[in-house]
Amino acid sequence: MSKATIYNVAIKAGVSLATVSRTLNNPEKVKPETRDRVLQVIKELGYKPNAYAKGLASRKSTSVAIIVPDMSRSSVAEMVNGIAVEAKKYDYSLILYVLKDKYADETEMMQEVVASQADGILYMNDEINEEQYKTLNMIQDEYGVPVVLANTVYPYDSSLTTVSIDYYQAAYEVTKQLIDEGRKNIFMLTTARKYMVNDLKEAGYQKAIEEAGLEMNIFRTSGDITVNTIHFNELLKENGHLIDGVVAVRDSIAVSFINQAIEKGRKIPEDISVFGFQNTKYASLSRPKLSCVDIPIIDIGVKAMYLLKKEIDGLHIEEKFNELPHNIILRQTTK
Amino acid sequence: MSKATIYNVAIKAGVSLATVSRTLNNPEKVKPETRDRVLQVIKELGYKPNAYAKGLASRKSTSVAIIVPDMSRSSVAEMVNGIAVEAKKYDYSLILYVLKDKYADETEMMQEVVASQADGILYMNDEINEEQYKTLNMIQDEYGVPVVLANTVYPYDSSLTTVSIDYYQAAYEVTKQLIDEGRKNIFMLTTARKYMVNDLKEAGYQKAIEEAGLEMNIFRTSGDITVNTIHFNELLKENGHLIDGVVAVRDSIAVSFINQAIEKGRKIPEDISVFGFQNTKYASLSRPKLSCVDIPIIDIGVKAMYLLKKEIDGLHIEEKFNELPHNIILRQTTK
């Protein structure tokens, strides 16, 4: 049962290969009877068009490249789930690129993506910088391959379609909430300054803090649990008596902090109120259960793929910058 | 700067396109000087061979299909990370298929995979059944596309190369450990009976229990936290006073159980010892910290991809069934 080609089908159905091609791609252009006959033969032979020949001839691949930083982050994984669901609707296949310490030169990787003939690119990388943004822009303009940023924002430019939530506003809201609880020493637990999205959260936090005339406290640590555990221990030793509110840029960071705080005898939320970001399983599995910003990450994936498909089809996209609504989930780490 | 073709390179370098093709695929067959010249032009033009044309002409795609059940499970995501790292070494691209409630007919999806011209298939699906296994076998035999099962085992047949750990033995070991602690009423918390891997864990649990002359208690629930929380509540209400040991098939299930047990006033590990499976972030973030079986999931991904590459290259694989070593991690939920 070696693979049947369009040629085999044509012969067996007594038509030319053009007709076979048509019944597959423009069925309305072929007479119903012949169409049915061809379809019948296709079924008998188990014929599936060779994706490569098709892509070469049509200069379209019905595949999109999806570029992510690291699968193990649950926000990334969930988003990919959403993308996959939507891509399936259009019969698009997904070519996956995982950035994680593998591509010294990201520009080169982009070239690879272009060579892969993907019809479009879904880019998710919260470490995006100017060079990468420019490269993406270049690919879109020069090569005509549409790019959509998913859960990734680059605040200094807005020529690329992006789907995200309003992280600035979300951070502002939760910080405000802590202030309204009467918290005076609110810390933001964040990562090294290279994650754009986290910069946005910091800005939102800052706005709320300044409005209330409080003092800003930005504490940078790692996403790695063993590392941030040590950092939090030190932080709590030095400032343990001061901190009464925390906004963490990720759920897992929030939970890790809570664990250390409790170990140091602090009561959550009596002594310290804590907010996380994302609403992952960590949030519901932690004790006390974590209050957090709920990010519709699957929807972000779905919408990003949806918009990419529109761009691939040459349709006009009304809004370059798409913000999905977020939710504040109050559980047990806040009052 | 539209895409450069091999033809452009040939002209600019003053050679034929055959020579360009050779310097890329069989560099040793071209004189160093011309090779360098060609390479130089390639660089200048930013030329990347069109993957589709290449695939069509060579009947190889340098891409592998990777089939997974659901990205949001952290074991799956981690494994994909491992696969990506290894695939990068061979310059293979990854075509991702997510099964999650999307393919009514999996056989049809396999056809899609074949049509995609993937050189090989990495299959991960712990719900694998006879039909799926047969389809995979057929694809490997009829179409000559190698298949490797990653972290999924099908105990009733062994014609497909598989990479996993010895789940049976691991479950046996942790159950034994609980028995050695003096536990008498050890429950296994597992899922609906469709996950092969979990069947293996049950068997290992059973062996240890029977050896010790104890009573088996298999409790089936869902992986969904809100669902299993309810189940665990009922379980603890009915048997709360009996249970003194637990082996859960996933970390998240273990943590969810622990949370409910503590809420019911049970002390962990004094009253109940608990083991999880996988060693995910959930295990280190939970309080008390979860003891569990550490599964080298990234290595499984790496090795699966490694073996697949060997098969693609037509190399002989000594061992069809590859078991990587696991570890028992003792933390705070066991004595």
Next chain:
DNA sequence: CTGTTAGCGCCTTCAA
């Protein structure tokens, strides 16, 4: 509505 005919960009004998 259907068939003929060029390619799509690259690899790979076969000669030179």
Next chain:
DNA sequence: TTGAAGGCGCTAACAG
């Protein structure tokens, strides 16, 4: 060591 030429399987005008 190199070039010429014929496909790989399919799409897309262009005729008919």
